[in-house]
Amino acid sequence: MRIGTRGSQLALAQAHETRSRLMEAHGLSEDRFEIVVIKTSGDMIQDRPLSEVGGKGLFTKEIEVALLDGSIDLAVHSSKDMPTVLPEGLEISTFLPREDVRDAFISPKAATLADLPEGAVVGSSSLRRQAMIRRLRPDISVVTYRGNLQTRLRKLEEGQVDATLLAAAGLKRLGLDEVVTSLLETEDFLPAVGQGAICIETRQNDRETLELLSAIHDRQTEICLLAERAFLKELDGSCRTPIGGLARLEGGRISFRGLILKPDGSEVHETSREGDAEDAAALGADAGQELKARGGPDFFAH
Numbered sequence: 688m689r690i691g692t693r694g695s696q697l698a699l700a701q702a703h704e705t706r707s708r709l710m711e712a713h714g715l716s717e718d719r720f721e722i723v724v725i726k727t728s729g730d731m732i733q734d735r736p737l738s739e740v741g742g743k744g745l746f747t748k749e750i751e752v753a754l755l756d757g758s759i760d761l762a763v764h765s766s767k768d769m770p771t772v773l774p775e776g777l778e779i780s781t782f783l784p785r786e787d788v789r790d791a792f793i794s795p796k797a798a799t800l801a802d803l804p805e806g807a808v809v810g811s812s813s814l815r816r817q818a819m820i821r822r823l824r825p826d827i828s829v830v831t832y833r834g835n836l837q838t839r840l841r842k843l844e845e846g847q848v849d850a851t852l853l854a855a856a857g858l859k860r861l862g863l864d865e866v867v868t869s870l871l872e873t874e875d876f877l878p879a880v881g882q883g884a885i886c887i888e889t890r891q892n893d894r895e896t897l898e899l900l901s902a903i904h905d906r907q908t909e910i911c912l913l914a915e916r917a918f919l920k921e922l923d924g925s926c927r928t929p930i931g932g933l934a935r936l937e938g939g940r941i942s943f944r945g946l947i948l949k950p951d952g953s954e955v956h957e958t959s960r961e962g963d964a965e966d967a968a969a970l971g972a973d974a975g976q977e978l979k980a981r982g983g984p985d986f987f988a989h
């Protein structure tokens with residue numbers, strides 16, 4: 688079985704986690720799996736914010752080509768990086784149990800975002816994080832900041848910025864939890880849709896692979912992601928719109944919160960829904976439609 692992945696350290700950690708879970712679930716040895724590293728356009732472009740190049744899909748296209756032509760059998764992704772519309776013939780069939788969904792605050796200068804001194808510089812490449820920071824701390828200057836996790840942490844150490852925000856889940860998977868200064872609670876700082884959830888993309892009707900994967904699938908995560916991705920799909924018009932969304936499942940009930948922001952943080956529209964787990968997708972879509980209407984056309988125009 689061939690497992691396709693990007694070559695970043697985070698992507699490799701996620702591919703290894705998937706392989707370990709498959710080995711354990713089925714009592715298979717490591718040599719039954721080959722990890723195939725695929726370079727994507729997103730990996731090759733390092734000098735510009737991805738939102739300027741075309742955003743989502745940049746980390747998946749080449750991998751999806753490999754899935755479709757049969758050179759890999761499954762592809763491991765961060766749900767957060769997945770477009771809401773997939774190529775014909777492919778599907779997200781599997782979600783692993785979700786990691787911590789929160790954003791982590793990392794700084795040698797302050798314990799929390801609120802404690803940063805006036806005029807501090809925060810590095811982030813995420814439009815959502817940039818807009819949320821500007822909304823909470825209009826005095827802070829936000830600079831665009833790309834590169835892999837290790838590069839970003841080094842820039843922080845070198846003092847090029849005073850703080851940065853990264854997904855707690857990615858840091859955990861890399862064994863870098865100890866760099867986290869504090870965690871941003873989701874009440875104040877809503878994560879990206881899909882944050883913390885590894886998903887697996889497969890060919891539709893590839894029975895053998897789907898059967899193998901069903902043993903490691905997490906239904907709870909799938910339900911939450913159904914709501915979040917349906918929400919995102921309604922708003923997807925522009926990848927330059929900062930969007931946050933999070934669903935939680937408890938006792939068969941789903942609760943969802945979503946928001947859209949202006950990039951400068953000057954305007955925000957937030958909504959929430961509660962309902963039956965069975966209605967996850969409809970509930971997310973409904974929340975997305977509400978925010979789309981409230982934001983109006985100019986909210987999404989750039």
Ligand SMILES: NCc1[nH]cc(CCC(=O)O)c1CC(=O)O
Pocket residue numbers: 765766767768852853854855856857881882883884885
């Ligand atoms: N866009 C990059 C990306 N895609 C997924 C993660 C973290 C892992 C996850 O959310 O599952 C990250 C890095 C980050 O946002 O800090």
